Amino acid sequence: MNRFLYDAWDRALLYLPIAIMGVLALGTYWLVRSTPVQDVAQAERVRGHEPDYFMHGFSIKTFDTAGHMRSEVQGDVARHYPDTQWLEIDGIRIRSFDAQGRLTTATALRGLTNEGGSEVQLIGNAVVVREADATAAKTTPRMEYRGEFLHAFMDTEQVKSHKPVELLRGKDRFTADAMEFDNVDQVMQLRGRVRGTLVPENK
Known part of the structure; x- marks a missing residue:
């Protein structure tokens, strides 16, 4: 046993x-x-167009290779979206200098800008101002653009809008349903209902 x-x-x-x-x-x-197996596609879909960081009361500056400031973007609140690499800014304020040091400013209730600040979409009470230039052979008058939407390209000095705009060039005033302006070539296209008031220069 x-x-x-x-x-x-x-x-x-x-x-x-x-x-x-x-x-x-x-x-x-x-x-x-x-x-449970994690659904990667579902995780990407849930994340979607969501900001990955916020900024409050901020200022972002960019400089050229010589150390001169090219642009400054300020705002009340900014949200960065990683899927588009764009900033959405409340209370946006921009200063931009071209290669000759000429100043352009832009403000709006809300704005979208790429990381370099070279392309800006201004939404709500948008205003873009190019100050007068007396250093050139012929004095360039002050230019001001107003509208509910303005698309500004700072590097190429272009301003576009598919919505009604108002343009002030010195003392002259123009309104239109849409606009494209190229400051380098000094070419402006106004479309839709176009009206203009030209004020003769004092001699």
């Missing part, structure tokens, strides 16, 4: 590692089946 118990115990010890491995394998299989 003792011999029988000894042989049975010996066989049990022999197969015990196999039994333990079987139990572990079954446990691992159960864990894999029970653990």
Whole structure:
């Protein structure tokens, strides 16, 4: 009897590692089946167009290779969106200098700008001003653009809008339903209902 118990115990010890491995394998299989699989596409969809950081009462400046300031963007609150790499800014205020040091300013209730500040969309009470330039051979008058939407390209000195705008050039005034202006080529396109008031220069 003792011999029988000894042989049975010996066989049990022999197969015990196999039994333990079987139990572990079954446990691992159960864990894999029970653990929910993360849906990567769903995670990306949930994240979507969401800001990854905020800024309050901020100022962002960019400089050229010589150390001269090219642009400064200020605002009350900014939200950065990683999917587009754009900033959405409440109470946006911009100062931009071209290669000749001429100043252009822009303000609006809300704005969208790329990281370099070279492209800006101004929304709500938008105003873009290019100050007069008396250093050129012919004095360039002060230019002011007003509208509910203005799309300004600071590097190429272009301002566009598909909504009604008002343009003040010195003492002259123009209104239109849409506008495209290229300051480098001095070409303006006004579309829709266009009206203008020209004031002769004093001699």
